[in-house]
Amino acid sequence: MGERRRAILVPQYLKEFRCIGSACEDSCCVGWRVDIDNETFRKYQKVKDEELTDLFSKYMHRNRATNHTDANYAKIKLMDESRCPFLNESSLCKIQIKRGPEYLSDVCTTYPRITNIVNDILEKCATMSCPEAARIALLNPKEMEFDECDEPVTARNIVRTQINTNELKFNNRPHKYLWEIRIFTITVLQDRKYRLSDRLIILGLFYQKLQEYLEEKRVDDIPILIGTYVDNLEKEAFGESLSGIPAKYHIQMELLKEIADKRHEMGINSARYMECFAEFMNGIQYNSEATMDENGARYREAWENFYEPYMKDHEYILENYLVNYVFKSLFPFDEEAEVFDAYMMMVIHYALIKMNLIGIAGYHKGLTDQQVIRLIQSFAKAIEHNVTYLNAIKNILKENDYNKMTYMAILIKN
Numbered sequence: 224m225g226e227r228r229r230a231i232l233v234p235q236y237l238k239e240f241r242c243i244g245s246a247c248e249d250s251c252c253v254g255w256r257v258d259i260d261n262e263t264f265r266k267y268q269k270v271k272d273e274e275l276t277d278l279f280s281k282y283m284h285r286n287r288a289t290n291h292t293d294a295n296y297a298k299i300k301l302m303d304e305s306r307c308p309f310l311n312e313s314s315l316c317k318i319q320i321k322r323g324p325e326y327l328s329d330v331c332t333t334y335p336r337i338t339n340i341v342n343d344i345l346e347k348c349a350t351m352s353c354p355e356a357a358r359i360a361l362l363n364p365k366e367m368e369f370d371e372c373d374e375p376v377t378a379r380n381i382v383r384t385q386i387n388t389n390e391l392k393f394n395n396r397p398h399k400y401l402w403e404i405r406i407f408t409i410t411v412l413q414d415r416k417y418r419l420s421d422r423l424i425i426l427g428l429f430y431q432k433l434q435e436y437l438e439e440k441r442v443d444d445i446p447i448l449i450g451t452y453v454d455n456l457e458k459e460a461f462g463e464s465l466s467g468i469p470a471k472y473h474i475q476m477e478l479l480k481e482i483a484d485k486r487h488e489m490g491i492n493s494a495r496y497m498e499c500f501a502e503f504m505n506g507i508q509y510n511s512e513a514t515m516d517e518n519g520a521r522y523r524e525a526w527e528n529f530y531e532p533y534m535k536d537h538e539y540i541l542e543n544y545l546v547n548y549v550f551k552s553l554f555p556f557d558e559e560a561e562v563f564d565a566y567m568m569m570v571i572h573y574a575l576i577k578m579n580l581i582g583i584a585g586y587h588k589g590l591t592d593q594q595v596i597r598l599i600q601s602f603a604k605a606i607e608h609n610v611t612y613l614n615a616i617k618n619i620l621k622e623n624d625y626n627k628m629t630y631m632a633i634l635i636k637n
């Protein structure tokens with residue numbers, strides 16, 4: 224009898240992804256905690272290999288937190304420079320070499336893949352914190368496409384979120400239109416008639432309206448709202464309103480820098496990301512004594528002379544990042560209670576990446592694909608997974624009343 228298989232939905236790049244192991248510039252465990260699931264922990268306790276047994280007893284510890292689960296039953300204590308103690312001098316995993324891949328924990332087996340279950344279908348993509356996944360997913364100039372395929376039912380996955388929008392509890396909630404909203408969002412993000420900044424502003428206008436509809440309890444008007452926006456997109460009816468939005472470099476930079484600085488308080492200290500951030504500061508010669516206008520003028524110069532000449536032909540990199548973000552996070556229904564908050568968080572990710580790249584472009588007097596991947600990968604690793612930091616940013620925006628489309632447009636528009 225053949226092995227049983229199940230349907231999965233994946234972006235095409237995931238089928239090409241292969242871990243590059245010792246050739247990787249930023250091995251997955253560097254700078255992170257490595258969780259060990261209960262089943263793997265028990266397996267490790269039975270291993271009879273002196274070197275591994277010594278390492279297990281020295282570096283593997285039960286997770287004593289009261290809210291631990293089977294998935295984080297134990298953890299590996301990292302060594303200096305946040306390196307996993309099981310990596311050999313070629314950065315290959317000793318557990319895998321000595322015992323085979325079936326001895327890897329769920330986290331080590333599945334990384335960088337992220338799995339959600341939507342209406343009983345497994346959806347998989349990759350986090351951009353893996354440099355090889357980021358290269359394959361982001362550097363493809365073609366639109367990101369998705370395929371239905373299958374995998375053995377025995378394949379290991381860590382399910383991040385599970386949702387069934389057909390359940391009764393979603394009858395009066397926008398979640399029942401998850402697929403319509405998702406397809407619309409990805410269609411706008413991939414509509415290359417518009418610059419990416421304009422596509423994001425069009426989405427903002429849509430999510431602002433959607434938020435109003437939800438406050439007025441007009442859930443079943445969502446398909447009509449989507450239809451109106453699709454018509455307007457096809458007729459290119461947004462042109463006039465978009466061209467009237469001015470670029471405000473100094474406000475954009477000050478706002479984003481304030482958000483970026485918050486990371487110090489949150490203990491974000493990834494060496495790779497900090498290197499990129501230092502290049503950003505250098506690239507715009509940021510000076511805390513200078514006026515907002517003086518710093519803003521240097522930021523603008525870096526954008527005009529070095530970022531824009533590269534990015535006008537490489538917008539697909541950030542487009543692919545955003546499409547992956549939407550798919551991975553079940554946007555707009557993942558972490559955020561309100562749809563406009565979810566939009567705001569997506570804009571923050573985009574705007575912080577852009578801000579850093581503008582400074583890096585100034586520092587190197589131009590940009591290369593390699594520099595862009597290094598920034599996005601280290602940003603994803605240091606920031607995307609840090610819920611505390613992301614919530615702190617959301618609070619800054621709300622406390623200052625910046626969670627409005629006017630401010631979102633300032634963050635987006637150059």
Ligand code: SF4
Binds near residue numbers: 241243249354
């Ligand atoms: S970060 Fe990606 S390419 Fe690098 S070792 Fe981990 S899975 Fe492999």
